[in-house]
Amino acid sequence: MHNPVSRMSFWWRPLMLALAIGLAARVLAIGMPAGRGWMLFAAGLAIYLTYHLYQLARLSNWLDGTERPVLSGDGIWGDVLYRLEKLLRARQGEQQKTAADLEQMLEATRSLPDGVVILDTGNRIVWFNEAAERLLGLSPRRDFGQFILYLLRNSRFGEWLQAEDLARTLTLDSPSAQGHTLSLQIVPLPRQQKMLVARDITELARVETMRRDFVANVSHELRTPITVILGFLEAFEDMPESDPREFRKHIPLMREQSDRIRRLVDDLLTLAKLESEPDTRDETVDMVALATRLADEAETLSQGRHQISLALDSRARLIGNGQELYSALANLVINAVRYTPDGGRVGIRWAMTESGAAGFSVTDSGEGIEAQHIPRLTERFYRVDRGRSRASGGTGLGLAIVKHVLQRHQARLRIESTVGKGSTFCAQFPAERVIPETTATIDQV
Ligand SMILES: Nc1ncnc2c1ncn2[C@@H]1O[C@H](COP(=O)(O)OP(=O)(O)OP(=O)(O)O)[C@@H](O)[C@H]1O
Ligand SMILES: [Mg+2]
Numbered sequence: 001m002h003n004p005v006s007r008m009s010f011w012w013r014p015l016m017l018a019l020a021i022g023l024a025a026r027v028l029a030i031g032m033p034a035g036r037g038w039m040l041f042a043a044g045l046a047i048y049l050t051y052h053l054y055q056l057a058r059l060s061n062w063l064d065g066t067e068r069p070v071l072s073g074d075g076i077w078g079d080v081l082y083r084l085e086k087l088l089r090a091r092q093g094e095q096q097k098t099a100a101d102l103e104q105m106l107e108a109t110r111s112l113p114d115g116v117v118i119l120d121t122g123n124r125i126v127w128f129n130e131a132a133e134r135l136l137g138l139s140p141r142r143d144f145g146q147f148i149l150y151l152l153r154n155s156r157f158g159e160w161l162q163a164e165d166l167a168r169t170l171t172l173d174s175p176s177a178q179g180h181t182l183s184l185q186i187v188p189l190p191r192q193q194k195m196l197v198a199r200d201i202t203e204l205a206r207v208e209t210m211r212r213d214f215v216a217n218v219s220h221e222l223r224t225p226i227t228v229i230l231g232f233l234e235a236f237e238d239m240p241e242s243d244p245r246e247f248r249k250h251i252p253l254m255r256e257q258s259d260r261i262r263r264l265v266d267d268l269l270t271l272a273k274l275e276s277e278p279d280t281r282d283e284t285v286d287m288v289a290l291a292t293r294l295a296d297e298a299e300t301l302s303q304g305r306h307q308i309s310l311a312l313d314s315r316a317r318l319i320g321n322g323q324e325l326y327s328a329l330a331n332l333v334i335n336a337v338r339y340t341p342d343g344g345r346v347g348i349r350w351a352m353t354e355s356g357a358a359g360f361s362v363t364d365s366g367e368g369i370e371a372q373h374i375p376r377l378t379e380r381f382y383r384v385d386r387g388r389s390r391a392s393g394g395t396g397l398g399l400a401i402v403k404h405v406l407q408r409h410q411a412r413l414r415i416e417s418t419v420g421k422g423s424t425f426c427a428q429f430p431a432e433r434v435i436p437e438t439t440a441t442i443d444q445v
Contacts, residue, residue: 114199287317328406356431366423
């Protein structure tokens, strides 16, 4: 290990060496003719100087990079070279670390879900990541060095980019990913470059639209019954002397409307509860008893207007939440009675498949549903015939609740319908939730 010399000895040592050479020359010159001594001294100094010039030349080559590996030397050169090498190694270490950090940063940015485009002062593309390819339709083979305004030809984008208002984001439809909405933002970078960040906000925009629709729908649904009740109350207020019998005449309608508000609020609370509790509290549900109870209730609701049948093809039980399953499956039965004209048939069936799955289905001979409505039936407040559903007391939330409850049981709703013939709504439960009739009783799961 080389010990660096102190600053003092850095100068001191070569001076001493030079003096020593001079002294040696003087001693050697004793007894020689005059002038020889000086010649010897000059020759010594010349050798000494040549050595240093030689080392300087090597150092210069070394600094140019033509001489490798690392130089070594004695004395002052050893010290200088040691320091230089140490400095160089530290610098190389720093450079390697910076390069590794940069590579890591680029790697992270490359796989970011947001699109990132680095632009120079003239808005030419310097670099972009994979998400930018997908969201902005950029191509790594074609678009480096191109003006971004030539590639994203949209007047709103052009105005926004040139305004360089960092506080303002721009919402834009993706030019390449169809149906996707982007939120664009500019972030300033050193050397007057800037970073364009494109975030896919499709899901956010969809949720926001859903939220707005939902609030509008709830308000709309509540307004009608409240208006009816308020109308009556105002009329009675204006007629203080009116006959109480006159007042009584309107009570059924006011009661019906109040009932409607209560049902709507109940359904909204049920939905909110289903959403806030991620898991069901499971128990063993006796599906035979449940189906029988639902068939009885269908009879009560129908009051002899329909032919109700019950087919219990299996005695299998289900692992799930009895209360939730009851309210979901009751909705399928109530719908079948409600949307089937008098004289029609409603069939309730509980059956297992060979794979061990099981299905609860309700088939009716009602008017049927056109194919375009089927995928939307489980949306909140979606009704094929709004007036008809309202008239029969529907809130339009029933199938949304069914969908939620089934999802919580890893089950799905299959809907088949033919206009003019009728529909089948089937809740299909996976084998893991079905206890076949042969298995011993499990009371609590
Ligand atoms: N068996 C069926 N036959 C024909 N149309 C149906 C049937 N079941 C549901 N629909 C249609 O689907 C729509 C949505 O049903 P959903 O159960 O969600 O709401 P609802 O019955 O109108 O109100 P709620 O169930 O909240 O009281 C109904 O309005 C109706 O148009
Ligand atoms: Mg319903």
